[in-house]
Amino acid sequence: MTGPIRDFALETYMSKWEFTAKYNMTASDAETLRLPELMAMASDEDRADFENLSLGYTETFGAPALRQEIARTYETVKPEDLICFAGAEEAIYVAMKVLLTPNDHAIVVTPNYQAAETLPLSICAVSGVALDIDNDWNLDIGLVEAALRPNTRLISINFPNNPTGKILPRATFDALIDLCRKHGIWLFSDEVYRLIERDETLRLPQAVDVYERGISLNVMSKAYGLPGLRIGWLACKDRDFLVRCERYKHFLSICNSAPSEVLARIALKNRDRILSRTRAIVRSNVAALNAFFADFPHLFDWREPDGGCIAFIRYKGADGVEAFTTRMVEEAGVFFLPSSVYRSDLTPVPENCLRIGFGRLHVPEGLTVLRNWLTRNSL
Ligand SMILES: Cc1ncc(COP(=O)(O)O)c(C=O)c1O
Numbered sequence: 001m002t003g004p005i006r007d008f009a010l011e012t013y014m015s016k017w018e019f020t021a022k023y024n025m026t027a028s029d030a031e032t033l034r035l036p037e038l039m040a041m042a043s044d045e046d047r048a049d050f051e052n053l054s055l056g057y058t059e060t061f062g063a064p065a066l067r068q069e070i071a072r073t074y075e076t077v078k079p080e081d082l083i084c085f086a087g088a089e090e091a092i093y094v095a096m097k098v099l100l101t102p103n104d105h106a107i108v109v110t111p112n113y114q115a116a117e118t119l120p121l122s123i124c125a126v127s128g129v130a131l132d133i134d135n136d137w138n139l140d141i142g143l144v145e146a147a148l149r150p151n152t153r154l155i156s157i158n159f160p161n162n163p164t165g166k167i168l169p170r171a172t173f174d175a176l177i178d179l180c181r182k183h184g185i186w187l188f189s190d191e192v193y194r195l196i197e198r199d200e201t202l203r204l205p206q207a208v209d210v211y212e213r214g215i216s217l218n219v220m221s222k223a224y225g226l227p228g229l230r231i232g233w234l235a236c237k238d239r240d241f242l243v244r245c246e247r248y249k250h251f252l253s254i255c256n257s258a259p260s261e262v263l264a265r266i267a268l269k270n271r272d273r274i275l276s277r278t279r280a281i282v283r284s285n286v287a288a289l290n291a292f293f294a295d296f297p298h299l300f301d302w303r304e305p306d307g308g309c310i311a312f313i314r315y316k317g318a319d320g321v322e323a324f325t326t327r328m329v330e331e332a333g334v335f336f337l338p339s340s341v342y343r344s345d346l347t348p349v350p351e352n353c354l355r356i357g358f359g360r361l362h363v364p365e366g367l368t369v370l371r372n373w374l375t376r377n378s379l
Pocket residue numbers: 028086087088089090113158162190192219220221227232
């Protein structure tokens with residue numbers, strides 16, 4: 001199927017409630033920082049750079065000093081292996097436009113952040129391979145192999161996964177890379193939730209570090225909690241791919257916001273501190289969720305996900321998840337995303353699930369409101 005793109009269901013639903021619901025209990029980003037908090041971490045030199053910043057255009061690939069800091073977050077990546085974008089979203093758009101033509105075929109894992117399938121679908125034939133909810137959201141490599149066609153050019157993955165939080169076991173990830181290498185397929189790896197893992201041993205390598213046709217996507221939005229900076233990037237060892245991305249970006253944002261580039265650089269220089277803060281918030285929220293869901297086993301199938309700060313859990317109430325999430329946000333101001341926003345054009349997606357986010361500080365308060373509402377309604 002090729003043609004015009006359909007509405008981004010999740011973003012459309014989000015825009016209705018994200019800034020009006022009192023408790024956004026479905027956010028996928030970690031608690032953010034205020035500008036003074038970030039500036040307090042800056043060295044004197046970086047603070048002076050920010051205060052004296054020239055507000056002209058910057059380089060389309062991204063400011064060299066920023067790319068230098070980003071490169072340090074990889075094992076083998078140099079600044080020249082990177083191109084920056086306005087968030088991860090622009091990077092997905094450009095990568096798909098640059099890599100795929102109408103004669104190609106792509107394989108995309110479901111459920112997914114809809115851009116991962118809708119953009120390739122607007123260009124070429126796409127097959128979906130579903131994570132299995134009844135098998136701990138596992139990915140069956142046999143199904144990926146069975147979906148291969150002679151013209152398969154790209155496999156697109158996202159682990160930790162949005163919305164399930166699934167991380168592939170290392171052996172499965174290695175098998176996927178072997179498969180891509182054998183057939184000369186690009187592996188587009190959306191790693192925006194990396195660095196928030198339940199256990200560090202679950203952390204996967206970044207695709208660009210272990211595969212010559214690996215393209216790693218990352219962003220300041222999620223683990224660093226700085227989505228307002230709109231700084232994302234692609235890391236890849238193929239110069240031709242990066243140059244073609246640069247040419248495409250000339251038609252979009254042209255360059256990043258200069259203030260954001262300096263702020264992202266400051267954040268990356270202080271990444272250990274920022275990530276420790278995110279992980280502490282996530283750990284404490286997970287403890288609160290474990291306690292909460294232990295009291296409502298008849299309503300929710302909760303299990304702590306492998307990574308990221310969202311989970312996709314089954315709702316077992318007789319009213320169904322769509323009615324439940326609507327009532328929750330309208331009556332209690334508690335906002336969750338229901339299964340319907342994850343509808344895929346490629347495979348069925350489990351119904352009656354909701355996405356819960358646990359990267360924000362207000363999660364315990366939201367759980368108290370949820371508990372009171374459930375109790376009041378005898379659920
Ligand atoms: C898996 C995934 N990729 C990409 C994005 C887009 O990130 P950004 O908002 O930083 O552009 C998101 C946002 O939710 C996401 O969940």
